[in-house]
Amino acid sequence: xxxxxxxxxxxxxxxxxxxxxxxxxxxxxxxxxxxxxxxxxxxxxxxxxxxxxxxxxxxxxxxxxxxxxxxxxxxxxxxxxxxxxxxxxxxxxxxxxxxxxxxxxxxxxxxxxxxxxxxxxxxxxxxxxxxxxxxxxxxxxxxxxxxxxxxxxxxxxxxxxxxxxxxxxxxxxxxxxxxxxxxxxxxxxxxxxxxxxxxxxxxxxxxxxxxxxxxxxxxxxxxxxxxxxxxxxxxxxxxxxxxxxxxxxxxxxxxxxxxxxxxxxxxxx
Amino acid sequence: xxxxxxxxxxxxxxxxxxxxxxxxxxxxxxxxxxxxxxxxxxxxxxxxxxxxxxxxxxxxxxxxxxxxxxxxxxxxxxxxxxxxxxxxxxxxxxxxxxxxxxxxxxxxxxxxxxxxxxxxxxxxxxxxxxxxxxxxxxxxxxxxxxxxxxxxxxxxxxxxxxxxxxxxxxxxxxxxxxxxxxxxxxxxxxxxxxxxxxxxxxxxxxxxxxxxxxxxxxxxxxxxxxxxxxxxxxxxxxxxxxxxxxxxxxxxxxxxxxxxxxxxxxxxxxxxxxxxxxxxx
Numbered sequence: 001x002x003x004x005x006x007x008x009x010x011x012x013x014x015x016x017x018x019x020x021x022x023x024x025x026x027x028x029x030x031x032x033x034x035x036x037x038x039x040x041x042x043x044x045x046x047x048x049x050x051x052x053x054x055x056x057x058x059x060x061x062x063x064x065x066x067x068x069x070x071x072x073x074x075x076x077x078x079x080x081x082x083x084x085x086x087x088x089x090x091x092x093x094x095x096x097x098x099x100x101x102x103x104x105x106x107x108x109x110x111x112x113x114x115x116x117x118x119x120x121x122x123x124x125x126x127x128x129x130x131x132x133x134x135x136x137x138x139x140x141x142x143x144x145x146x147x148x149x150x151x152x153x154x155x156x157x158x159x160x161x162x163x164x165x166x167x168x169x170x171x172x173x174x175x176x177x178x179x180x181x182x183x184x185x186x187x188x189x190x191x192x193x194x195x196x197x198x199x200x201x202x203x204x205x206x207x208x209x210x211x212x213x214x215x216x217x218x219x220x221x222x223x224x225x226x227x228x229x230x231x232x233x234x235x236x237x238x239x240x241x242x243x244x245x246x247x248x249x250x251x252x253x254x255x256x257x258x259x260x261x262x263x264x265x266x267x268x269x
Numbered sequence: 270x271x272x273x274x275x276x277x278x279x280x281x282x283x284x285x286x287x288x289x290x291x292x293x294x295x296x297x298x299x300x301x302x303x304x305x306x307x308x309x310x311x312x313x314x315x316x317x318x319x320x321x322x323x324x325x326x327x328x329x330x331x332x333x334x335x336x337x338x339x340x341x342x343x344x345x346x347x348x349x350x351x352x353x354x355x356x357x358x359x360x361x362x363x364x365x366x367x368x369x370x371x372x373x374x375x376x377x378x379x380x381x382x383x384x385x386x387x388x389x390x391x392x393x394x395x396x397x398x399x400x401x402x403x404x405x406x407x408x409x410x411x412x413x414x415x416x417x418x419x420x421x422x423x424x425x426x427x428x429x430x431x432x433x434x435x436x437x438x439x440x441x442x443x444x445x446x447x448x449x450x451x452x453x454x455x456x457x458x459x460x461x462x463x464x465x466x467x468x469x470x471x472x473x474x475x476x477x478x479x480x481x482x483x484x485x486x487x488x489x490x491x492x493x494x495x496x497x498x499x500x501x502x503x504x505x506x507x508x509x510x511x512x513x514x515x516x517x518x519x520x521x522x523x524x525x526x527x528x529x530x531x532x533x534x535x536x537x538x539x540x541x542x543x544x545x546x547x548x549x550x
Contacts (some may be wrong), residue, residue, distance in 0.1 A: 009356045016353055016429075017371050023386030023426065024378060026397040030389045038392060040400030084283035086275070089548075093276025100544045103283060106291050108479060108535045110487020112504040113527050114294075116511065120301060120521065121294035124311060140290040147283065152548055201379035203490055220381035224388070224494055233389070236382045243377060 024240070031233035038228060049230035050238070058219075059235055063242070066200055066216045069131050073138045073199040077146045078192045082184070084143070085150035090157065106144050114140060115208030122209070129211030137209035138199045145198065146191040153187025186254055193250045200243050295528060301521035309517060319522035328506060328523065335503035336530075339485035342424040343478050346432040349425070350477065354436040369437070376430045384423055384494040388414060391495070415497030423491035428484060432477035438547055439473020440466075472547050479538050483531050503527060 030038055034048030053059050087093070088100055106114065118137045122129055161183075165175045181188075203217040210218060216239045223232045270278075303315040306322070353372075357365045375383060390397045393412035402408045413419045443466055451465045467474070489504040507527065510520030 009360065012352060013356055013360075013368050016349075017368060020372060020375050020426070020429070022397075023383050023390050024375065025386070026390040027382060027386040029397055037395065038389065039395035040397050041404045080282050080286060083279045087277075087280035087283070091272045091276040091279065093273045095280075096276060097545070099280050099284070101539050103287070104539070104544070105535070106287065108483050108531070108539070109291075110483055110504065110527065110531060112487045112489055112508070113524055113531075114291075116504075116507065116520070116524055117294035117298045117528075118290070119511075120517070121297045124297050124301075136290060140287070143283065143286065148548070155548060197377035201377055201382075203380045204487070217379040217381040220379065220385060221490065221494075224381060224385040232385070236385060240378050240382055244374070247374070247377065 027233050027236050027240075031230060031237050034230050036229075038230075049234035052231045053234040053238060056231070059238070062214060062216050062219050062235070063239070065131055065210075065213050066239070069135050069138065069206075069215060070196045070199040072135045073142055074192050074195040076135070077139055077143045077195040078150075078188055080139075081143055081146035081150050081191055082188065084147040085154050085187075088147055089151035089154040090159065103144050103147055106141050109141075111141060111202075111204035112208070115205045118205070119208045129209050131210055131213040131215070134206055134210040134213070134215070137205045138202055141202075141205060142195045142198050146195050149191040149194050150184065150187040153184060153190075157183055186257055189250060189254055189257075193247060197243055197247060200239075298521045298524050298528075301518050302525045304518040304521075306518055307516050319518045320526075322519065323522050323526060331501050331503045331506035332526075334500050335486050335488075338421060338424055338488070338502070339482045341421060342428060342485050343432075343482045345421075345425050346429050346481050347436075347474065347478055349429060350432040350436040351474075353433055354440045357437060358440045372430055372433060380427060380490050381494075383427065384490055387419075387423055387426060388494055391419060414495065415499060417496065417500055419495040420492050420500060420502075423495040424485055424488060427488070427491065428481045431480050431484065432474075435473045435477035435480065436470070437473070438476075439470030442473065442547075443469040472542055475538055475542065476547070479534060482534060486527065486531060 029040065031049050032045050032047065033042035034046050034052070035042070035044075084103065087096065088103065115137060118133070118140070119129065122133050127133055157180075161179050162175050165179045170178070201217055202215075203221055206215045206218045207221070214222075216235070220232065220236055220239075223229070297311075300311055302319055303317065304311065304319075305314065305316060306318055357369055391412055391414040393399055393414060396412065396414075399410055399412060402410050413422070447465055447469070448461055451461045456464070487504050489502050489508070492500055492502045492505060503523075504527070507520055507523045510516050510523060514520075
């Protein structure tokens, strides 16, 4: 690549990033005034919308509902996906390639349609939708993604390590605890992060499956579509910052695992 | 235990979950779609009346708009993602890793937030763009908010990362020496692209395109937040059958048609892809 092309390339990439963040930045800018109508540039910049948001009980309730759902989705998905990933990437068995294709189907499925189908399913079974049914709905979509994430890690695993440990007298349980799981842990942590963030931010499934409960994205969607208020922007910023913060912490943990290494980590062996 | 037994044992929980959570809801929808119009119970008196009215009752426009939006969005995303993926691959290193991460972050920020931000950005008068233009250059500009163009921009904005990441996987499948060899043999830039790069990167591009196309068929938040009342997309039309019209069997029939449409694209593409090769590096 010539020098000139390098500049063009760098400008293109910068443009892509800037355009991706402009709308997100716009929410932040809009939240910094507490006027009834949005008139940018603000005459009076203020953090009034944030104090309003923090003083409303609803803000807390929304965050707690989303948190409950996301935490349960994370724990349950990681457990199930770890098992699924073993079948997906570790063992060589007849039917594996069919299994691999079936597992990813829910990802290639329009989410609002899945939400509607699940709503009908719950009502046919006589379940009243609540945040608990939303956990189930989120998992239908999140579990395949987490299975893929853990499988990617598992593809790099050398099963001979287990045999070696077994030969040295380790029990099945010890092999799992001291060889397999430590190697898998970065995959489990990133899988868990994916699960949490995707559930936390999900709109199309929640809309149909939460019943009378409301998650953050749902509430934002209903308020955005009807009436603008700066407090909506402020809550959007708070919810987003919470997930970004969590993401940063988890990525930091992954870096630490990566640099200090852990027992059984094949990458650095 | 043999690998065969272990494989079956470990796949069982996930398979059972998806059977309950994914397959049975679709079957229930299929069952509802065969019930008498406007009934709420499931029984064994089947009718295809709902499908008949699905084709005759003017659902053409929602199908047309959702499919058109999906096709145009997929194409746009591919055209934008290809050079981006090539550049990220070429600049491989710390800088590229940071940019890749920056592009990934918005995937995890709620659609509600991102589309809300887009509407704040595009808002006429006091919006971020229009307001800045007026303050900085004393320029008053119009707004595309509440038009089909805004819906299209929103769809491209939301789905771009879904094409980019599979495209990156695809680009990584192209060995540089193949490109060099084609060049040495006198192939033009265009010929290299068409005859070497695109075919080799195809699996990644197919996954990205398929994902975007399918997600766009179902997308309704973009039209709701950015489109005003200008267009009724497919899932909106279906949802209205369930909510306002209280006609579940009709809604279910439309849902089945959307699912069938999705399947027509997903099955042939997925059956030809080798996921093992693409994921394992």
